[in-house]
Amino acid sequence: MLKKIKLLAISLSLIFILSGCASSSKSAATTAAGSPTETYAAAAMAEDQSAAEPAAASTAQSGDAVILDPGNVIESGKKIIYTVSISLEAEKASKAITDIGNKVTELGGYVSDSSYYQYEDSVSGSITVRVPPEKLKEFTELVGTVGEVLSSNMGSQDVTAEYTDVSSRLTNAQAQESQLLAIMAKAVTIKDILSVRTELDIVQSEIEELKGQIRLMDNLVGYSTVTISITQTPVAPTSPEADKNSGLLARWSFDYIWQSVQKGFSNSLSFTVNALGIIFIALSYLLIPAVCIGIVVVAIVLIVKRSGKKKSRNNIPKS
Numbered sequence: 001m002l003k004k005i006k007l008l009a010i011s012l013s014l015i016f017i018l019s020g021c022a023s024s025s026k027s028a029a030t031t032a033a034g035s036p037t038e039t040y041a042a043a044a045m046a047e048d049q050s051a052a053e054p055a056a057a058s059t060a061q062s063g064d065a066v067i068l069d070p071g072n073v074i075e076s077g078k079k080i081i082y083t084v085s086i087s088l089e090a091e092k093a094s095k096a097i098t099d100i101g102n103k104v105t106e107l108g109g110y111v112s113d114s115s116y117y118q119y120e121d122s123v124s125g126s127i128t129v130r131v132p133p134e135k136l137k138e139f140t141e142l143v144g145t146v147g148e149v150l151s152s153n154m155g156s157q158d159v160t161a162e163y164t165d166v167s168s169r170l171t172n173a174q175a176q177e178s179q180l181l182a183i184m185a186k187a188v189t190i191k192d193i194l195s196v197r198t199e200l201d202i203v204q205s206e207i208e209e210l211k212g213q214i215r216l217m218d219n220l221v222g223y224s225t226v227t228i229s230i231t232q233t234p235v236a237p238t239s240p241e242a243d244k245n246s247g248l249l250a251r252w253s254f255d256y257i258w259q260s261v262q263k264g265f266s267n268s269l270s271f272t273v274n275a276l277g278i279i280f281i282a283l284s285y286l287l288i289p290a291v292c293i294g295i296v297v298v299a300i301v302l303i304v305k306r307s308g309k310k311k312s313r314n315n316i317p318k319s
Contacts, residue, residue, distance in 0.1 A: 079160045079217065080157065081157040081159060082225075083227075084140070085226075085229075086140070086153075086229070087152070087229050088228055088231070089148045089231050091232070093125040093231070093232040097114055103146075104129040107135040107138060109131035109135065109223060111129050113126075122234075124232065129228070131223060132223060133224045147230070159217055166213050173206050
C-alpha cells in the first residue's frame, strides 16, 4: 500500500513538473512572437509595405512619360477651360516647332502663335496651339516624341456656373426683346414708338454682349490652350586642333619659312593693289573738280595778264 502511495506521489510530482515546463515554454514563445493582435498588425504593415513598393515604382515609371489627361471631358457635361504649359528641349528648335504644328493640325487643332529666336549659339522658340480637350492626352504623348520634356503643368477653370448664368440672362433678354417687338408693333404714336425703340436698343445691345461672352467661353472650352517653350540642345564644344607649327624646331622648318614668305608676298601684293585702288578712287572723285578749278584759275591768270599788258601800253608816252 505504501508503495502505491509513493508511486502516486511521484507520478503527480512529475506531472506538475512537466506542466510547469510546458507553460514556461509556451509563455516564452508567446513573448517572442508577440500577442495575436500585434502579430496581425505587423503582418498587415508588412503587407502594406510590400504593396506600396510596386506602386511607388509604377509612379516613378509613369512620371518619366509626361502625359496630361483631363479625363472624359465630353461625358462630364461641365464647361472646363484647360491651359497647359510645357518646357521642351529638342535637337533642332525650328524642326520641333514645325513638327508640333503638323501634329496639332492632324488632331483637329490649330497654331495660335509661334516664335523663333537665335543669338550666337543660343537657339530657342515657342509655339502656342489650340487643341480639343479630348485630344489633349494624345497631343502630349506626341510632344514627348519631339524632344525631352523638362517640365509640364496643366491648369483648369470650371466655368459651368458662369456659363449657365450667362445663358439664363440671354434667354431672359431674348424674351424681353420679343415682348418689346410685340409692343412696338401695336404702338400708334411716334412718342410710344421712340420710347419702345430706346428700350429695345438697350436689350438688343445686352443680347449681343451676352452672345459674345458665350462664344468666347465656347471657344476656350472647346479648344485647350497649350504653350510649349522650346530650347535647342547646345552643341558640345570640340577640342582645339593641335598647331603643327608649335615648338621652336617645327616653327623654323623649311615648310614654315616658305609658307611665311608666300604669305608675306601675298599680303604685300594685296596691300599695294588696295593702296593703288584707293588712290585711283580718290583721283576719280577729284578729277572733275580739279579740272574745273584749273580752268577757272587759268582764265583768271589770262585775264590778269591781258589787263596788265593794256595798262603798260597805256602808260607809254606818245612822241
